Amino acid sequence: MRELRIHGRGGQGAVVASKLLAVALFHEDNWVQSFPAFGVERRGAPVTAFLRVDRAPIRLRCEIMAPDDIIVLDPTLVEATDVAAGLKPGGMILINTARGPETYPELQARYQVVTVDASSVAARHGLGSRTQPIVNTAILGAFAVASGLVGLESVCQAIREEVPTKPEANEAAAREAALLMAAAEEVAHV
Amino acid sequence: MKKVIVGNHAVSWGVQLARTEVISAYPITPQTQVVEQLSEMCASGELNARFIKVESEHSAMAACMGASAAGARAFTATSSQGLALMHELLHWAAGARHPIVMADINRSLGPGWNIWTEQTDSLAQRDTGWVQLYCETNQEVLDTTIMSFRLAEQVNLPVMLVLDAFYLSHTAEPVDIPDRELVDAFLPKRQARLKLDTAEPHSFNALVPPASYMEMRHALQEAMREARTAFDEVEEEWEQRFGRRYGAVEAYHTDDADLVLVTSGTVTSTARHVIDQRRAAGERVGLVKIKMFRPFPTETLRAALAGIARVAVLDRNLSPGRGGIFAEELRAALYDVPAEDRPQVYGYVLGLGGRDIRPDTIDTVIERTRAAAAPDREDLWVGLLGDDGAPATTGRAQTSADSLPGVEA
Numbered sequence: 001m002r003e004l005r006i007h008g009r010g011g012q013g014a015v016v017a018s019k020l021l022a023v024a025l026f027h028e029d030n031w032v033q034s035f036p037a038f039g040v041e042r043r044g045a046p047v048t049a050f051l052r053v054d055r056a057p058i059r060l061r062c063e064i065m066a067p068d069d070i071i072v073l074d075p076t077l078v079e080a081t082d083v084a085a086g087l088k089p090g091g092m093i094l095i096n097t098a099r100g101p102e103t104y105p106e107l108q109a110r111y112q113v114v115t116v117d118a119s120s121v122a123a124r125h126g127l128g129s130r131t132q133p134i135v136n137t138a139i140l141g142a143f144a145v146a147s148g149l150v151g152l153e154s155v156c157q158a159i160r161e162e163v164p165t166k167p168e169a170n171e172a173a174a175r176e177a178a179l180l181m182a183a184a185e186e187v188a189h190v
Numbered sequence: 191m192k193k194v195i196v197g198n199h200a201v202s203w204g205v206q207l208a209r210t211e212v213i214s215a216y217p218i219t220p221q222t223q224v225v226e227q228l229s230e231m232c233a234s235g236e237l238n239a240r241f242i243k244v245e246s247e248h249s250a251m252a253a254c255m256g257a258s259a260a261g262a263r264a265f266t267a268t269s270s271q272g273l274a275l276m277h278e279l280l281h282w283a284a285g286a287r288h289p290i291v292m293a294d295i296n297r298s299l300g301p302g303w304n305i306w307t308e309q310t311d312s313l314a315q316r317d318t319g320w321v322q323l324y325c326e327t328n329q330e331v332l333d334t335t336i337m338s339f340r341l342a343e344q345v346n347l348p349v350m351l352v353l354d355a356f357y358l359s360h361t362a363e364p365v366d367i368p369d370r371e372l373v374d375a376f377l378p379k380r381q382a383r384l385k386l387d388t389a390e391p392h393s394f395n396a397l398v399p400p401a402s403y404m405e406m407r408h409a410l411q412e413a414m415r416e417a418r419t420a421f422d423e424v425e426e427e428w429e430q431r432f433g434r435r436y437g438a439v440e441a442y443h444t445d446d447a448d449l450v451l452v453t454s455g456t457v458t459s460t461a462r463h464v465i466d467q468r469r470a471a472g473e474r475v476g477l478v479k480i481k482m483f484r485p486f487p488t489e490t491l492r493a494a495l496a497g498i499a500r501v502a503v504l505d506r507n508l509s510p511g512r513g514g515i516f517a518e519e520l521r522a523a524l525y526d527v528p529a530e531d532r533p534q535v536y537g538y539v540l541g542l543g544g545r546d547i548r549p550d551t552i553d554t555v556i557e558r559t560r561a562a563a564a565p566d567r568e569d570l571w572v573g574l575l576g577d578d579g580a581p582a583t584t585g586r587a588q589t590s591a592d593s594l595p596g597v598e599a
Contacts, residue, residue, distance in 0.1 A: 019362050023194045026364055032194060033363050038306060038356035038544060059463035061357050061456040062548045 001054040003064045007083050008073035010043040013136030018049035020140055023158035024150050025053045033058045046081055071143055072096060073135050087111055094146055096135050116142040116181050125173040141174030145181040152178045191367045197358030198223035200328040200365050201293045204335025205265050206237045207373040212257035212264040214242035214250045216272060219305050220355040221295040224267040247272040251279040258288035259394060261385035263339060270297035270311045284319025286395055289342035297355045298543045306544020307355035309507035313515045319410055321349040321417050322483040324454045328358060328365045330436055333428065340377050341424050345417045357456040368432055376431055414485040421482060438482035439490045443469055447476035449559055450495065452503040454480045454516060457547050464552045475556065480516060488523040495524065501533040502559040506541040513569030514539045536565045540572040
C-alpha cells in the first residue's frame with residue numbers, strides 16, 4: 001500500500017486533486033481511498049487531503065500518519081506548516097514553485113524534493129486567476145511523471161470524467177506540467 | 191458500473207435506484223451531500239421524486255410520514271442534533287408502521303460542538319421502533335440503502351441505515367453501482383396494504399384506548415421479530431442477484447479464537463487489518479461485526495460468541511452513567527449462555543467525537559484484554575489524553591479536559 005498527503009489552501013483544489021488521483025489509479029486496477037482532513041474548510045486556510053492506493057481492498061480506515069509521498073500546491077505552506085511531517089525517509093515531496101529543489105536544502109537532506117511551476121502552467125491555460133491559479137490538475141500531470149505511480153493518460157482520463165468546468169484546459173495543463181517535469185528530470189540526470 | 195464515490199453519494203445512488211418517490215430533508219453536516227445530490231437528481235429528471243424543502247428535521251420526518259401514509263416510498267437523511275430533533279416523530283413513524291428509510295450519518299452530539307463521528311446519536315434512538323443497520327464500506331452503504339426499502343416495506347417498519355461521519359460520508363472509494371433494471375426486479379414499486387385514499391377511506395391514528403394500545407405495541411414487537419428473519423431473506427436474494435451479502439452479524443476468524451473483538455461501522459475495517467496481522471503471527475484472535483442493532487440479533491450473537499473466553503467490545507458511543515451501548519446489549523444477550531461457555535465481556539469506550547481509532551488503538555484493546563483476567567469496571571476507556579497504557583485502566587483521574595489543545599482552563 002502507498003499513502004499520500006496533499007497540502008493546499010482552501011480553494012486550490014487539494015481535495016479534488018486527491019479524488020482525481022484516486023480515479024486515475026482506480027482506472028489502473030487499484031483499490032483507492034481518498035479523503036480530506038476531517039473538519040471545516042475555509043478559503044485560503046491550509047487544507048490537507050489524503051489518498052491510499054493498493055492492489056488489494058484497503059482495510060485501514062484511519063488517518064495517514066506516515067505518508068510515502070507528499071504534494072504541496074502552495075509553496076508558502078512550506079514555511080507556514082510542517083509539510084513533511086511523518087513523511088517516510090527518502091519519500092518524495094513535490095512542491096509547486098518556480099524555484100528549484102535546491103531551494104529546500106533541509107528537506108533535500110532527508111527526502112527526494114521535486115519542484116514544478118504549476119502556477120504558471122495553470123495561468124497559461126486560464127485556470128483560476130493569475131494571482132490565484134487553480135493548480136491541482138497541472139501538478140497531477142507532474143506527479144505522474146515524478147512518481148511513476150500513475151500514468152499520465154489515466155490522470156487525463158480522470159480529469160475528463162470528473163472535472164465539470166474547462167476539462168480540456170485542465171487536461172492540457174496536466175500534459176504541459178508533465179512535459180516540464182520530464183524535461184527537468186532529463187536535465188537532472190545529465 | 192464502478193465509480194469512485196463518497197459514502198454520502200452512495201446513499202444518494204441507492205435512493206435514486208430505489209425509485210424513491212418523496213424526499214424531504216433539512217441540511218446538517220456531515221449529511222448535507224446526501225440530499226444535495228438527490229436534489230440535483232430530482233432537478234435533472236434522473237429521479238422522478240418530489241423533493242420537499244422544510245424548515246426543520248422534525249418537519250422532514252412529518253413530511254415523510256404523510257407521504258408514506260399516502261402509499262409513497264419516502265426517504266430522509268440527517269445527523270446528530272437533527273436526529274435528536276426528530277425524536278418525537280421517530281416513535282410516531284414506527285408506531286404508525288410507516289416503511290420510511292432514513293440515513294443517519296453518525297455524528298456526536300453537542301456540547302462540545304463537534305461534527306465528527308460517534309454512534310450515540312443513532313443509538314439514543316434505539317427504543318423508537320426503527321430497524322437499525324450499521325455499515326462498514328461505501329459499497330455496503332449503497333447495497334444497504336436499497337435493501338432497507340425492501341425490508342421496510344416487507345415488515346412495515348421504518349429502517350435507519352447508519353454510516354460513520356467522514357470515515358465513510360466524505361471518503362471516496364470504488365463502488366459497484368448496480369444496473370437500474372436489476373434493482374427494479376429486486377425492488378418493485380411499493381404496494382401499501384393501507385393508504386390514504388379517497389376511493390377507499392380509512393381512519394388513521396385515532397385515539398387508541400387501553401383496550402387495544404397494548405396489542406399495537408405487541409404487533410410492533412412481533413414485526414421486529416419478523417424483521418430479523420426477513421433481513422436474512424432480503425440479503426439472500428440480494429446475494430443471488432448481486433453477489434454480495436454482509437450478514438446481520440459477521441464472524442471473522444472466530445473458529446479457534448480465544449479473544450474476539452466486537453465491532454460496528456468503520457472500526458471493523460481497521461480491526462480486520464489488526465486481526466490479519468496477529469493471525470499471521472499465530473495469535474488466535476477474531477472479530478464479530480454487528481451490522482444489525484435493532485432488532486438485536488441475540489441468538490446469532492450467542493451462537494457466534496459462546497465458548498470464546500474473552501470478548502472485547504469497541505464502543506464509539508456512550509450512555510453516560512452506564513458505558514458503551516453495544517457492550518451493554520451484548521452482556522444482556524449473553525446472560526443466558528451457560529456459565530462454562532459464557533465469555534468474559536470487556537467493554538471499551540473509544541474514538542468519541544471522531545478521535546481517530548488506529549491499529550495501535552486496537553492493539554491496546556487486545557493487550558489490555560489479555561492482561562486482565564476480568565475487567566475491573568464496565569467501561570474501560572482507551573485513548574484518553576494522558577493515558578499511560580496500563581492494563582485495565584480507565585480514567586477520568588488520568589486526564590483533564592483542561593489539557594485539550596486550544597482549550598483554556
